[in-house]
Amino acid sequence: MQFSNEALQESVMDDFEFLAAQDRVIHLHHGGTSVVVDLESEQVPVIVHWGEELLDSSPETLRGIAVAARPQRVSGGFDRTARLSVVATEGSGWLGTPTIEGHRAGAGFSIKPEIIEVEADEHSAIVVLDDSEAGLRLRWEIEVGTGGLLHQRMTVRNAAESDYSLDALHLAFPTPWDATELLDTTGHHLRERAAQRRSFTLGTHLRESRRGRPGADATVLLAAGRPGFGFESGRVHGIHVAWSGNHRVLAERVVSGDAFLAGGELFAPGEVVIAAGSSVSTPWVIGSWGDGLNQLSQRFHTEWRDRPQHPQRPRPVTLNTWEAVYFDHGFQRLSALADAAAAVGIERFVLDDGWFTGRRDDTRGLGDWEVDAEIWPAGLHPLVGKVCDLGMEFGLWVEPEMVNPDSDLARAHPDWILRGRTSLPHSARQQQVLDLANPDAYRHIADRLHALLSEYSISYLKWDHNRDLVDAGSGPGGAPRVREHTLALYRLLDELKSKHPGLEIESCASGGARVDLGILDRMDRIWTSDSLDPIERLENQRYTGLVVPPEMMGMHLTSPVVHSSGRAVSLELSAAVALLGHFGVEWDLTSADDATRERVAAWITLAKRLRPLIAGGTVVHVDGVEPGIDVRGIVAADAESAVFTITQVATSAAYPAGRIRFPGLHPARTYELRILSRPADDPAQSPLAWAEEPVTMTGRELGSIGVRPPVQFPQQATVIEFVSQH
Numbered sequence: 001m002q003f004s005n006e007a008l009q010e011s012v013m014d015d016f017e018f019l020a021a022q023d024r025v026i027h028l029h030h031g032g033t034s035v036v037v038d039l040e041s042e043q044v045p046v047i048v049h050w051g052e053e054l055l056d057s058s059p060e061t062l063r064g065i066a067v068a069a070r071p072q073r074v075s076g077g078f079d080r081t082a083r084l085s086v087v088a089t090e091g092s093g094w095l096g097t098p099t100i101e102g103h104r105a106g107a108g109f110s111i112k113p114e115i116i117e118v119e120a121d122e123h124s125a126i127v128v129l130d131d132s133e134a135g136l137r138l139r140w141e142i143e144v145g146t147g148g149l150l151h152q153r154m155t156v157r158n159a160a161e162s163d164y165s166l167d168a169l170h171l172a173f174p175t176p177w178d179a180t181e182l183l184d185t186t187g188h189h190l191r192e193r194a195a196q197r198r199s200f201t202l203g204t205h206l207r208e209s210r211r212g213r214p215g216a217d218a219t220v221l222l223a224a225g226r227p228g229f230g231f232e233s234g235r236v237h238g239i240h241v242a243w244s245g246n247h248r249v250l251a252e253r254v255v256s257g258d259a260f261l262a263g264g265e266l267f268a269p270g271e272v273v274i275a276a277g278s279s280v281s282t283p284w285v286i287g288s289w290g291d292g293l294n295q296l297s298q299r300f301h302t303e304w305r306d307r308p309q310h311p312q313r314p315r316p317v318t319l320n321t322w323e324a325v326y327f328d329h330g331f332q333r334l335s336a337l338a339d340a341a342a343a344v345g346i347e348r349f350v351l352d353d354g355w356f357t358g359r360r361d362d363t364r365g366l367g368d369w370e371v372d373a374e375i376w377p378a379g380l381h382p383l384v385g386k387v388c389d390l391g392m393e394f395g396l397w398v399e400p401e402m403v404n405p406d407s408d409l410a411r412a413h414p415d416w417i418l419r420g421r422t423s424l425p426h427s428a429r430q431q432q433v434l435d436l437a438n439p440d441a442y443r444h445i446a447d448r449l450h451a452l453l454s455e456y457s458i459s460y461l462k463w464d465h466n467r468d469l470v471d472a473g474s475g476p477g478g479a480p481r482v483r484e485h486t487l488a489l490y491r492l493l494d495e496l497k498s499k500h501p502g503l504e505i506e507s508c509a510s511g512g513a514r515v516d517l518g519i520l521d522r523m524d525r526i527w528t529s530d531s532l533d534p535i536e537r538l539e540n541q542r543y544t545g546l547v548v549p550p551e552m553m554g555m556h557l558t559s560p561v562v563h564s565s566g567r568a569v570s571l572e573l574s575a576a577v578a579l580l581g582h583f584g585v586e587w588d589l590t591s592a593d594d595a596t597r598e599r600v601a602a603w604i605t606l607a608k609r610l611r612p613l614i615a616g617g618t619v620v621h622v623d624g625v626e627p628g629i630d631v632r633g634i635v636a637a638d639a640e641s642a643v644f645t646i647t648q649v650a651t652s653a654a655y656p657a658g659r660i661r662f663p664g665l666h667p668a669r670t671y672e673l674r675i676l677s678r679p680a681d682d683p684a685q686s687p688l689a690w691a692e693e694p695v696t697m698t699g700r701e702l703g704s705i706g707v708r709p710p711v712q713f714p715q716q717a718t719v720i721e722f723v724s725q726h
């Protein structure tokens with residue numbers, strides 16, 4: 001349907017003449033999610049339901065839902081109780097965090113728009129609102145995607161003659177009043193996306209990123225659920241801001257009976273000034289819900305996989321050279337590593353940091369994207385040729401947004417460095433950030449990347465970003481640039497992808513400091529964390545996976561002593577923890593003996609066999625397992641098979657531990673349990689019965705009765721495959 005009230009925009013639309021009564025409450029649904037929007041009560045859209053698909057979507061029921069959600073007036077309040085709407089402002093009596101704020105040089109702060117146009121189908125709607133007094137026209141887009149995700153975005157047009165300064169713009173997602181527990185993530189380098197929980201009481205819980213990238217401490221998902229919600233059960237709603245610059249998410253509960261999550265970009269002072277006749281759009285803010293976090297995250301995975309640009313071919317098993325050689329580059333060393341890699345079945349060889357001019361350590365060279373002539377007198381040709389001859393793809397590390405002051409680029413173009421004042425911003429890893437919004441800087445970097453991609457057979461870029469953007473201005477006394485920089489980065493990625501078809505790009509930022517669906521709409525995987533410690537990785541991978549599908553998460557088998565933690569780990573533990581993602585190796589394989597390399601090769605063979613299941617399956621984290629044991633798995637899309645890992649993180653309270661369940665399998669099918677890897681029994685233990693006498697069970701029994709886990713020492717893991725019997 002499409003209706004317009006353009007002619008009426010000057011008048012107050014008390015009666016909504018342009019919308020027939022049955023169209024004043026709209027219903028969008030897809031992928032098991034319904035969203036009901038009341039267009040009538042407040043003259044701006046009010047989302048009155050976001051969650052399970054309606055059983056009855058007749059006009060009477062829709063109207064019933066809308067009417068039943070209207071608040072009463074109460075003593076001591078406004079004559080009309082204000083409520084959360086898509087444009088919640090003081091102008092409408094809303095006293096919670098406004099969804100939009102701005103002004104015209106200190107005046108014209110009041111905003112109170114009215115709906116003038118509605119266009120809707122069963123999955124999506126566009127509602128145009130006008131505030132002629134404020135000189136603003138708003139275009140609200142809402143869409144329910146194939147997986148049942150709710151997407152929202154707003155465009156603001158300045159319809160007046162003077163500049164409009166936009167200070168804040170959030171998209172709000174109402175949550176059920178009984179969702180009284182919050183979950184978000186925080187962290188730091190080597191510990192990204194660590195979960196934290198708190199009560200969702202009256203007031204605001206605010207999380208902001210001011211790093212010019214989401215940051216290692218960013219919350220990848222802000223969720224509100226029923227108390228004690230877990231992965232398998234408990235109604236929960238969450239949001240994610242699909243944006244790679246500064247952003248803000250908040251959870252708010254107000255005394256007038258609204259609870260909601262909201263998110264959007266975080267603007268620096270004066271960062272967004274909309275010229276007369278111009279518009280600005282927010283990034284998409286995406287909401288998901290589920291009975292448990294497994295279902296909530298599956299919606300993200302489903303929709304991300306449904307995009308045409310989602311990587312379709314089997315994820316190539318990758319070797320990254322960083323922890324194998326660091327800056328110790330040279331043909332002999334890397335050629336030996338390539339031989340060892342090919343011999344164990346590696347399919348993609350990625351040359352990390354250290355290959356370009358003057359880059360012997362991390363103090364200099366960033367910006368000079370020419371192959372170092374001293375180390376590589378014949379360019380990278382000998383190495384790329386060797387890697388390709390061995391049947392592997394070649395990938396290259398770059399950090400295009402960065403520059404070392406000690407570089408030819410910085411010396412030639414000091415004005416290309418982002419700064420807000422004469423002195424350079426706080427340094428990090430001895431580097432600064434290039435002003436990609438400067439067309440000359442952009443062109444220079446784009447051309448260098450095109451040249452490299454054209455000269456060499458490079459099918460993969462590992463795109464690093466090792467510095468927060470702080471005090472990031474266009475020059476001394478200049479304008480804030482994080483937003484423009486982020487948009488320029490997106491343009492650059494789009495340009496590279498369109499000029500080099502088939503090129504894959506990995507988002508790395510000191511490990512996992514740039515993990516968001518804005519970047520992942522343009523890149524093909526993330527480097528999940530610089531921590532390769534399998535024990536640390538368990539939580540990191542669990543919570544990153546709330547939003548990111550497993551095949552987009554880089555997971556590498558590490559060296560016997562983990563570089564970032566000093567922990568000694570077995571190859572079996574390391575490989576089991578890396579198995580449920582985009583599998584790779586980050587270790588100097590030339591230092592391993594033949595027998596060890598054979599074990600590496602066996603894990604790679606297994607990872608190749610399981611990767612179709614991993615790339616299309618449903619991720620399951622199991623609740624209620626006793627502390628010390630982690631159980632997770634992936635069930636194939638057709639439920640014909642599944643793979644689960646049981647990881648002993650620490651000793652368990654019970655010894656031997658009680659039975660564990662494997663939910664998510666097809667309830668009516670019978671599965672055979674096959675152990676793919678497990679530690680040898682200690683002489684003190686008797687054999688595991690179901691390893692001696694193979695058992696079969698239905699999916700329902702596995703999900704409700706379960707099996708005794710093998711007795712394991714801390715830091716040991718077992719991998720089990722479930723195969724449906726016919």
Ligand code: DGJ
Pocket residue numbers: 322352353362397464466508509510511527530
């Ligand atoms: C940080 C990344 O996370 C590492 O994997 C590696 O690429 C280094 N940068 C290289 O400088």
